Amino acid sequence: MTALTRDIAAAESTDHDLIVIGGGVYGVCLTLEAARRGYRPLLLERGDFNAGTSWNSLRIVHGGLRYLQSMDVRRFFESVSERRWFFRQFPDLVGVMPCLMPLYNRGLKRRSTFGMALRINDALSLRRNVGVRADRHLPHTGLVSDEQVAEWFPRVDRDGLRGGGRWFDGVMRNHQRLVMEMLRWAVDAGATVLNYTEAKALTTHAGAVRGVEAVDRVTGTAHLFTAPVVVNAAGPRCVAVAETLDQAHPELFRPSVAFNLLIDHEPLASCAVALEPKLPDARTYFVLPWEVNGRPRVLAGTFHAPWRNDRPFDDPTPDESLVATFLNDLNTAVPGLALRREHVLRVYAGLLPAEEEGTEHTAHRPVWVDHGKANGPAGLFSVSGVKYTTARLVAEQTLHRVFGRKLRDYRPAAARPAPQDGLDFAVYRSPANTPEAIRRIASLESVVYLDDMIHRRADWGADPAAEADARAALSDVIGDTPPTRALDADAA
Numbered sequence: 217m218t219a220l221t222r223d224i225a226a227a228e229s230t231d232h233d234l235i236v237i238g239g240g241v242y243g244v245c246l247t248l249e250a251a252r253r254g255y256r257p258l259l260l261e262r263g264d265f266n267a268g269t270s271w272n273s274l275r276i277v278h279g280g281l282r283y284l285q286s287m288d289v290r291r292f293f294e295s296v297s298e299r300r301w302f303f304r305q306f307p308d309l310v311g312v313m314p315c316l317m318p319l320y321n322r323g324l325k326r327r328s329t330f331g332m333a334l335r336i337n338d339a340l341s342l343r344r345n346v347g348v349r350a351d352r353h354l355p356h357t358g359l360v361s362d363e364q365v366a367e368w369f370p371r372v373d374r375d376g377l378r379g380g381g382r383w384f385d386g387v388m389r390n391h392q393r394l395v396m397e398m399l400r401w402a403v404d405a406g407a408t409v410l411n412y413t414e415a416k417a418l419t420t421h422a423g424a425v426r427g428v429e430a431v432d433r434v435t436g437t438a439h440l441f442t443a444p445v446v447v448n449a450a451g452p453r454c455v456a457v458a459e460t461l462d463q464a465h466p467e468l469f470r471p472s473v474a475f476n477l478l479i480d481h482e483p484l485a486s487c488a489v490a491l492e493p494k495l496p497d498a499r500t501y502f503v504l505p506w507e508v509n510g511r512p513r514v515l516a517g518t519f520h521a522p523w524r525n526d527r528p529f530d531d532p533t534p535d536e537s538l539v540a541t542f543l544n545d546l547n548t549a550v551p552g553l554a555l556r557r558e559h560v561l562r563v564y565a566g567l568l569p570a571e572e573e574g575t576e577h578t579a580h581r582p583v584w585v586d587h588g589k590a591n592g593p594a595g596l597f598s599v600s601g602v603k604y605t606t607a608r609l610v611a612e613q614t615l616h617r618v619f620g621r622k623l624r625d626y627r628p629a630a631a632r633p634a635p636q637d638g639l640d641f642a643v644y645r646s647p648a649n650t651p652e653a654i655r656r657i658a659s660l661e662s663v664v665y666l667d668d669m670i671h672r673r674a675d676w677g678a679d680p681a682a683e684a685d686a687r688a689a690l691s692d693v694i695g696d697t698p699p700t701r702a703l704d705a706d707a708a
């Protein structure tokens with residue numbers, strides 16, 4: 217049985233091979249990649265696992281069609297290969313998502329240009345289905361007629377329509393379970409993972425890393441963990457963490473804001489639709505049919521904006537004016553759509569690394585700092601990535617930087633563990649479970665607060681009304697703990 221036990225004393229008395237700071241998808245993938253190769257990693261997360269940027273993603277596992285537009289072929293190949301990794305390892309949690317872009321003969325979205333891009337996409341991703349379960353195979357892409365577009369997307373603006381382009385990507389229908397399954401796998405392979413444990417300082421000896429001082433944010437007690445390697449994968453906080461442990465490297469992360477909206481509206485189409493309002497310099501948005509607590513909804517994203525320095529760094533919530541602009545863009549793109557602020561159930565916001573300070577344009581590549589080579593302690597590394605989709609690849613590349621040619625291969629025995637007895641995915645669909653099942657999840661999956669269970673072991677609270685019901689239903693079993701947002705505000 218694989219249990220994520222929050223045993224800080226045991227972690228303190230173990231010599232780890234590396235310590236990973238940050239339990240977002242980058243830190244989780246790094247921990248998993250290290251454990252699968254026979255290392256003993258320790259993951260420290262200051263809040264709950266997957267509660268930061270990763271929780272707010274649009275949940276698309278990109279194949280990289282968009283990178284063909286900028287001729288970034290390397291990024292395209294990386295995305296295709298990582299999408300296949302997700303399909304191969306997690307076919308139960310990553311589904312095939314048909315995508316449609318209505319075409320109006322504007323710029324690169326001309327029918328002829330888009331058709332060529334789709335053909336190149338198919339030719340360059342011939343191996344996209346190798347080793348993937350048959351029901352997760354991605355079909356060929358192609359151009360479709362106006363009638364076909366209107367059948368899938370009845371509200372399409374038919375004025376000037378020149379048919380559409382259709383392709384396929386991956387979608388994480390339950391990203392909470394995906395991260396938990398990666399963590400279970402890592403622990404099964406030998407990792408230790410601790411949530412609510414914040415890295416506070418580095419310990420060194422003769423200029424080399426010895427370990428990390430950390431604080432248990434539940435009890436307030438200080439702890440010392442040992443390892444000769446520390447990797448800072450703290451997402452938006454990675455510059456601050458680098459500064460605490462050694463010195464700031466601003467090139468790691470220049471913040472920009474990005475957000476998605478969960479909208480109380482019937483799906484606009486039977487597939488994901490790429491929408492571009494007919495406005496100068498219009499952005500392209502993705503609108504996905506979504507389901508929350510059994511109800512049909514719309515998930516729309518992603519809106520990007522420059523970061524304003526006068527805002528608290530830990531709160532990426534966008535200004536209301538940006539939310540209004542996003543809704544207006546969607547209303548402009550779809551005739552008759554009259555979305556208003558009260559339709560927005562949830563704003564999923566996060567910080568992403570920008571190409572340059574003060575812009576909304578997301579960086580194209582991950583950034584690594586080997587602190588030992590920059591006059592810092594040997595054995596300290598920092599990494600910051602751009603996409604959920606490529607987090608595993610960046611983890612592998614990070615391990616190459618850390619261990620060089622000595623990097624071990626995967627151990628064949630370290631395969632993904634089967635679901636816990638009695639806890640198949642059906643149990644996570646609704647909070648209407650027996651108290652025993654809830655207690656088992658809580659004890660096996662390091663649940664500290666009620667929010668952990670509602671938002672990050674399952675997805676029972678996306679709809680605020682359902683969140684209140686879930687809190688009421690579960691507080692007797694888990695205890696009525698304060699919302700974890702309030703804990704963060706206390707600590708800020």
Ligand SMILES: Cc1cc2nc3c(=O)[nH]c(=O)nc-3n(C[C@H](O)[C@H](O)[C@H](O)COP(=O)(O)OP(=O)(O)OC[C@H]3O[C@@H](n4cnc5c(N)ncnc54)[C@H](O)[C@@H]3O)c2cc1C
Binds near residue numbers: 240241264517568601
């Ligand atoms: C709105 C939005 C939509 C997106 N959509 C997509 C998409 O559809 N597809 C895609 O591929 N990508 C998408 N992305 C990008 C993707 O979500 C991010 O690249 C990814 O989640 C970043 O993960 P991370 O682990 O670096 O950061 P985070 O998830 O923020 O994790 C960093 C963690 O470090 C922890 N931490 C900080 N300081 C400490 C400390 N001192 N000690 C211990 N822990 C610490 C934090 O608490 C946090 O949990 C989207 C991003 C956003 C914001």
